[in-house]
Amino acid sequence: MAKVPSVIHWFRLDLRIHDNLALRNAINEVRQAENRKHFLRPVYVIEPDIKNKVGENRLRFLIQSLQDLDSNLRKLNTRLFILRGTATELLPKLFDKWQVKHLTSQLDIDRDIVLQDEVIDEVAEKKDIFIVRRVQHTVYDVHSVLKKNNGAVPLTYQKFLSLVTGIQVKDTIEITKALSDNCKPPDFDSKDYDVPSLEDLGLDESALNPCKYPGGETEGLNRLNMYMAKKQWVCKFEKPNTSPNSIEPSTTVLSPYISHGCLSAKLFYHKLKEVENGASTHSQPPVSLMGQLMWREFYYTAGAGTKNFDKMVGNPVCTQIPWGKNDEHLKAWAEGQTGYPFVDAIMRQLKQEGWIHHLARHMVACFLTRGDLWISWEEGAKVFEDYLLDYDWSLNAGNWMWLSASAFFYKYFRVYSPVAFGKKTDKEGLFIRKYVPELKKYPTEYIYEPWKAPKSVQTTAGCVLGVDYPKRIVDHDKIHKENMQKMSAAYKLNKEKKAMKRPHT
Ligand SMILES: Cc1cc2nc3c(=O)[nH]c(=O)nc-3n(C[C@H](O)[C@H](O)[C@H](O)COP(=O)(O)OP(=O)(O)OC[C@H]3O[C@@H](n4cnc5c(N)ncnc54)[C@H](O)[C@@H]3O)c2cc1C
Structure with a gap:
């Protein structure tokens, strides 16, 4: 008996049913071919190195989103087929096994996705598989x-x-009409394709922070x-x-x-x-x-x-700045241990909850780069990639370049103060007290600047600097002025290099 061909919709950054043009294309293809019978396989591929690439909170968000997607697909009388492996190796094998004739997906600009698509396109062309990609992100x-x-x-x-x-x-667009049973492949009920739990992926869910923003379309x-x-x-x-x-x-x-x-x-x-x-x-x-x-x-x-948008070198819109390297400072920043309570509270909120306000991102990004620590924005972007629930390839790189005054924004002399900025909207330091509980009992006058508190005050508040909470790792008042000079020099050098490249008239 001739094998029944399949249509795949490959979910990646489109974990929804609503306004999913590419999914609708796949469904229409199956429906139109109904008298000839085609199977629909909405798939999501979990790569083997996912735990190295996606931080714990985001992984939880992803799994919740996949569970929700599966349940929404089931309302349309289909399901999500989870595949485990490297997409570019696994899919070509399944193209043969499942007799795939048609593949739909969302068009994305994320570099990993673009690279995957290049490989898949090549295979699909050889196997005569029709690919449809839709702009919908x-x-x-x-x-x-x-x-x-x-x-x-x-x-x-x-x-x-x-x-x-x-x-x-x-x-x-909306997709509401359920599919007929004809579209279900024989292995439709196989547990092998179920959405894995976090435990299946090697994570102990009970050890994670409480989930403040559950994932999913619903x-x-x-x-x-x-x-x-x-x-x-x-x-x-x-x-x-x-x-x-x-x-x-x-x-x-x-x-x-x-x-x-x-x-x-x-x-x-x-x-x-x-x-x-x-x-x-x-x-x-x-x-x-x-x-x-x-x-x-x-x-x-x-x-x-833009070429190399997520890098400094080889990126034509990015000012080349001779950032320094200091792993200790980078670690202190990432873990909320800089000794600057506002910066630390933000970084700890990020690590715990996976989301921080845009201006909080401004504060910590400026602090890491041109403001205080003189560490490359690429390092900061990597930490954000790990911790953010909303990590996004272009938004993360673009905003990091903005904050480090590497592209789009050039007023490098406007530096956020880790003391004054937070006070504007939270004089009492309630945010700091929540996320840096060591300082909970500090008098308001010292909550942003604990280094100014006399030893007796530190002892009474139950938090002695250097023992219970770190001493500040840099002196902002001094260092931000030195960094401004370095920015000025970098801007000058970039300008001269650009002038040299311009053809003489
Ligand atoms: C250093 C740095 C890194 C960032 N990395 C990311 C990232 O990886 N992913 C991400 O989604 N956002 C990123 N942002 C942008 C911004 O901080 C977040 O989009 C925003 O804080 C999300 O919160 P919200 O949904 O409540 O935003 P709202 O203010 O409610 O805005 C609504 C939507 O608009 C979009 N948006 C808002 N601000 C921006 C912005 N500055 N740039 C682009 N889109 C924006 C988002 O999709 C957001 O959900 C970054 C900002 C900085 C300074």
Whole structure:
């Protein structure tokens, strides 16, 4: 008997059913071929080195998202097939075993995904497999935006906005009609394809921090709807007026859902438009919520059009800066042990909960790089990749370059003070008391600067510096001025090098 051909939808950063054009393509292909019978296999590949690449909190978020995706797919009378192995080795074998004729997936710019796609394309061509990739991770097709700018990367937000003004954003789509049993392959009920538990992946879930932001499409949609119902809040939203150190987040925390594709950026866009169109006035980009979403589009466009976007060397938009190396300082920063309570509280919140406010990211990124420690933004980006639930290849690199004044932002003389910045929105230091409990009993006047507290105060508060909490690893007042000089010199050298490269007229 002739084997029944299969259609694969390969889920990666599109862990959702709603507004999933590529999944709809796969389903349509199976439906159209129903009288000839085709099997549908929605797959997700868990790579063997996942534990080295994805931090614990993000791995939990991913597994929760996969469980939710599987349950949403089952409502359509199909399921998620989890495959374990290296995608570029495993999929070609399955192409033969499953008689794959058609493969659909989301078009992404993440470098790992681009590299995988290159390999798969080559195999598919040889095996005569039809591949469909759809733009659905961003509001705009960033490659078309680049084309509109003659292939050049828009280096400012305003330039980017001018390029997308007038582009009609298509409506989102829904997939609601269940598939027939004909689409189920014979091994449909095999447990081998079930979503693994964290234990299966070698993680002890009970040892993890409490889960503050559970993963999944259902959670993402609920969170979006909850915020969109607060119309006044949305219309008045101005990012600089939100707080980096409130105990509960002052922004939406939709980022982990958007990054994993549990939530469609296009749906977010249309919901925001709906709220804005129904209001007499609302805030505007760059500070509005729509403006935040446009920052994402901006960095995606820059990431798509720039070689080596996540590196300094070989990256044409990145200023070359002779960063230093200091593993001890890097470790102290990553573990929240710098002796600067505001910086440490942020880094500990990041490690525990997987999300920190944008301005908190500003604070710690500036501190690590041009502000205090003079360590490369690439090192900071790696730590963020490990800890962030919302880790995103282009947003992480783009924002790190911004904060280190390596690209997009050039006012390197504007340095965040690890003492004054946090005080603006949290005079009492409640945020520090929560995340750096050693300092919980410190009098308010010393909570941001414990090194100023007399020994007797330290003893009474139960936290002696150098014993219970580290002494500060650098003196900000002194070091940030020295670093500013180094930035100035680096800028000068880059300018001279650029001038030398320019052809003489
Ligand atoms: C050093 C550094 C690294 C960062 N790394 C990441 C990352 O890996 N992944 C990530 O999603 N964001 C990253 N950001 C951007 C930003 O901090 C987060 O997107 C934002 O804080 C997420 O919280 P939210 O969902 O509550 O944002 P909101 O203020 O509610 O904004 C809504 C959405 O807009 C987008 N957005 C908001 N701010 C930005 C921004 N500055 N750049 C791009 N998109 C934005 C996000 O998708 C966000 O979910 C980084 C920022 C810095 C300074």
